[in-house]
Amino acid sequence: MTTSLSERGWQFGAIxxxxxxxxxxxxxxxxxxxxxxxxxxxxxxxxxxRSLWTTVLLMAGVGLTTAATGxxxxxxxxxxxxxxxxxMDWFLLIPLAVPTYIIAFAYVEVLDYTGPVQSAIxxxxxxxxxxxxxxxxxxxxxxxxxxxxxxxxxxxxxTTRASFLIQSASILDxxxxxxxxxxxxxxxxxxxxxxxxxxxxxxxxxxxxxxxxGAVTFFGVKTLTFSVYDTWLNRSSLGGAAQLALAMLxxxxxxxxxxxxxxxxxxxxxxxxxxxxxARFDLTGWRAAGAFLLCFLPVLAGFIVPGLLLADRAxxxxxxxxxxxxLSAMWNSLSLALIASVMTVIVSVALAYSLRLKxxxxxxxxxxxxxxxxxxxxxxxxxxILVPLAALDNFVDAQMKTLFGIGTGLLLLGSGTGLxxxxxxxxxxxxxxxxxxxxxxxxxxxxxxxxxxxxxxxKTLTQxxxxxxxxxxxxxLLLTFxxxxxxxxxxxxLRPFNFETLATTVFEAASREAFExxxxxxxxxxxxxxxxxIYLARTSASSFRTRxxxxxxxPGHGPLNSDGMA
Amino acid sequence: MNKTLCAISGAVALASTxxxxxxxxxxxxxxxxSYRQPFLIQPxxxxxxxxxxxxTNVVFSSKGLGQRIAAEGENSPADVMMTVDIGxxxxxxxxxxxxxxxxxxVSTNIPAEFRDPDGMWVGLxxxxxxxxxxxxxxxxxxxxxEELADPKWKGRICTRSGQHDYTIGLIASMIAHHGExxxxxxxxxxxxxxxxxxxxxxxxxxxxxxxxxxDIALGNTYYMGKMETNDKEPEQKEWAASVRILFPNSEDxxxxxxxxxxxxxxxxxxxxxxxxxxxxxxxxxxxEIYAETNFxxxxxxxxxxxxxxxxxxxxxxxxxxxxxxxxxxxxASEMVxxxxxxxxxxx
Numbered sequence: 001m002t003t004s005l006s007e008r009g010w011q012f013g014a015i016x017x018x019x020x021x022x023x024x025x026x027x028x029x030x031x032x033x034x035x036x037x038x039x040x041x042x043x044x045x046x047x048x049x050r051s052l053w054t055t056v057l058l059m060a061g062v063g064l065t066t067a068a069t070g071x072x073x074x075x076x077x078x079x080x081x082x083x084x085x086x087x088m089d090w091f092l093l094i095p096l097a098v099p100t101y102i103i104a105f106a107y108v109e110v111l112d113y114t115g116p117v118q119s120a121i122x123x124x125x126x127x128x129x130x131x132x133x134x135x136x137x138x139x140x141x142x143x144x145x146x147x148x149x150x151x152x153x154x155x156x157x158x159t160t161r162a163s164f165l166i167q168s169a170s171i172l173d174x175x176x177x178x179x180x181x182x183x184x185x186x187x188x189x190x191x192x193x194x195x196x197x198x199x200x201x202x203x204x205x206x207x208x209x210x211x212x213x214g215a216v217t218f219f220g221v222k223t224l225t226f227s228v229y230d231t232w233l234n235r236s237s238l239g240g241a242a243q244l245a246l247a248m249l250x251x252x253x254x255x256x257x258x259x260x261x262x263x264x265x266x267x268x269x270x271x272x273x274x275x276x277x278x279a280r281f282d283l284t285g286w287r288a289a290g291a292f293l294l295c296f297l298p299v300l301a302g303f304i305v306p307g308l309l310l311a312d313r314a315x316x317x318x319x320x321x322x323x324x325x326x327l328s329a330m331w332n333s334l335s336l337a338l339i340a341s342v343m344t345v346i347v348s349v350a351l352a353y354s355l356r357l358k359x360x361x362x363x364x365x366x367x368x369x370x371x372x373x374x375x376x377x378x379x380x381x382x383x384x385i386l387v388p389l390a391a392l393d394n395f396v397d398a399q400m401k402t403l404f405g406i407g408t409g410l411l412l413l414g415s416g417t418g419l420x421x422x423x424x425x426x427x428x429x430x431x432x433x434x435x436x437x438x439x440x441x442x443x444x445x446x447x448x449x450x451x452x453x454x455x456x457x458x459k460t461l462t463q464x465x466x467x468x469x470x471x472x473x474x475x476x477l478l479l480t481f482x483x484x485x486x487x488x489x490x491x492x493x494l495r496p497f498n499f500e501t502l503a504t505t506v507f508e509a510a511s512r513e514a515f516e517x518x519x520x521x522x523x524x525x526x527x528x529x530x531x532x533x534i535y536l537a538r539t540s541a542s543s544f545r546t547r548x549x550x551x552x553x554x555p556g557h558g559p560l561n562s563d564g565m566a
Numbered sequence: 567m568n569k570t571l572c573a574i575s576g577a578v579a580l581a582s583t584x585x586x587x588x589x590x591x592x593x594x595x596x597x598x599x600s601y602r603q604p605f606l607i608q609p610x611x612x613x614x615x616x617x618x619x620x621x622t623n624v625v626f627s628s629k630g631l632g633q634r635i636a637a638e639g640e641n642s643p644a645d646v647m648m649t650v651d652i653g654x655x656x657x658x659x660x661x662x663x664x665x666x667x668x669x670x671x672v673s674t675n676i677p678a679e680f681r682d683p684d685g686m687w688v689g690l691x692x693x694x695x696x697x698x699x700x701x702x703x704x705x706x707x708x709x710x711x712e713e714l715a716d717p718k719w720k721g722r723i724c725t726r727s728g729q730h731d732y733t734i735g736l737i738a739s740m741i742a743h744h745g746e747x748x749x750x751x752x753x754x755x756x757x758x759x760x761x762x763x764x765x766x767x768x769x770x771x772x773x774x775x776x777x778x779x780x781d782i783a784l785g786n787t788y789y790m791g792k793m794e795t796n797d798k799e800p801e802q803k804e805w806a807a808s809v810r811i812l813f814p815n816s817e818d819x820x821x822x823x824x825x826x827x828x829x830x831x832x833x834x835x836x837x838x839x840x841x842x843x844x845x846x847x848x849x850x851x852x853x854e855i856y857a858e859t860n861f862x863x864x865x866x867x868x869x870x871x872x873x874x875x876x877x878x879x880x881x882x883x884x885x886x887x888x889x890x891x892x893x894x895x896x897x898a899s900e901m902v903x904x905x906x907x908x909x910x911x912x913x
Contacts, residue, residue, distance in 0.1 A: 046900070046904055047903060113777055114773055114777040114779070129778045130721075130761055130780070137762070139762075218765070219765075220764065230729060232630070233633070236657050236660075382630075386634060390637045390639055393638075394639050394640060409641050410641045410643065492627050492629075493634060495625070498624070508626060
């Protein structure tokens, strides 16, 4: 088969985009290999082994908590009926709106020696000093696992829940008919089927955890990310930082490999039309209460407690709400996140579709590498972008000066383009994962049919694929949007002059330990992040619902579960 | 494909118009990259704008500004960089982003000990690293840094991170006076006397003393003034009222002091305005603002400290030149890692 012009265009474009995404990585590697000073000995001896070990522990902890919480709650909300299960269905997604640096900050406020909990304990038992009693230290590895687990489990919940929802009801029904108990059904049938989805969710959560700089800084947990940040900015050793960043890349590769390995036998095109809600388990009495509690606790920890605290503190500063600083930060955050997320989704579609058109090894490799941007700490990514972009800016400026006598200055960096670029690189994996999954569900037969009927590659995309995967595009857009809103470390370093976003406002207040000043912008980030999350939850649930009810209306299918669908 | 390219370039163009707030090349402006928190320098910048009509643009970050300026190269919009300590001042020179400040106004205003010998930076205020002590639980009226290693302080000391510039500065000065081996032993002992893991800023340490978590803490003096006069968060006045300041080593070599300062950027697009700003910051008027509004120690002779600062006691600064201290910063930072200072007391 000859390759059409349109197909070749797609491939060329995709490779160009992948190269753009890889540029910061390449520049980091290049910096790492450029010898700088004598820090490496110290890093290798003390910093690297410790931070590596801390990171492994943190990731193990966060992996376990997010997996247990995410899978458990997904099973309960999709397979069981208990009072409030429909509410829980989307409530469980809400903590996704809370960035790790904000929840960490909030819990320090709540659980610190001077916070309400310990003050109450002292008042209750008459303790005078910290030496009179023991209280778990929130500024610790355990604390970091707790707060990160509390806001990152929705990644697992989201993917696993989707998997439970599309698992063929007949398999579950057959298993039940054959006498499988609910627990057996879960562990022997549903869980193995959902494993690839859960692995994807956990690896997303772990990458987020690997990237976090705010929470680990607050808690003094010296992960690799922290050390990269510290080595570059405190020890002024860009080379050393890049070398540590390379060590992180190894972990990221391992994570990505795990994700791929988990998915290797997964086939997403479930051609059958048996999307039918399997009969739910009706829970009553203490079981129902237990299920409710199990679903409620993560929301309590990940959203209600920090949310209430923020709301309380912000309510004392409501007059800031209409201040210029707050409003302009809000506008900057929203517009930046919108532009960046739209572009990221466009790029994801281009990459995924090119791979679908022709599975060229180079391209496949490039795409996989490009997804690593997600795991690069924003601070390091900022360096990786700053160096080549500034060089480009300076080059263009020099050319313009010699040719036309006009200086263009820092065209890209000064305009915030660098920042958008950084967001794209960082969050491509989020959106690409969704888009790729969406394409995966479209049977290749559709492509063949469309092409046989005379559509070009581009027309097939716009007329066939995009309409089919529209819900996926939307969810990719929303996830990326929220992530961009929350992004902090790269924003700090790449933003233009006099340019504050909500996240940088929070950071500035946080660096002064002025929780009161940080509360309102924090709350705004959470609330804005909340809207897409709710929307995401509602639409994904309702789209499943309509799809299923449509099928149920068709004759020849079993009776519909009384409450329709999740 | 063309559509995609079109969309991407369109979005870039859109982004550029959205954020084309980069006023770097316009006249009548000066661009400041600041490690100092905006609220601390704003009163000075307001006074500067009022006097000269020159608009000030500020980017604040506690980290990474020098690296950013270095990467931006000759088109960097930065005119001046303001720092919180000597380490960053020297760092700017080492990064090759600084230009000599050639101004007779500056050299008249600021004594040579507060200037780089090559003019690559100028100190603006000096800050003492002192001990905050609980009024209720600490009786002694004098203290030394060495004494912090004494087991009598077990479980009673609070501090911010060992890797913070201020702590590094203090440890570097200990190395300069006692050598690496003794300082390391001292640092381990101090670590074991900590009440908790090092965390928070200087203000948070005072809050911890107020709440009873610890009895003494390391801090810079001006936070005391900021808390005593904080009308927005009146509870901070209570925190401040629960502690008193002890100037360490007043009996012998004097207290460790650090410098906040300013660097002129090599590629400053508004060099004249930058120089005007630096000259202004060293002027009598500006130094008075530093003293009266920020409660810092001015470096221009003839400008008195505020009455509030005077009431805390008399500062006797360590006479060792700061450049001799600064060269041990790297050793200090590695020592903090080695003894796991930031992990808190060994259990």
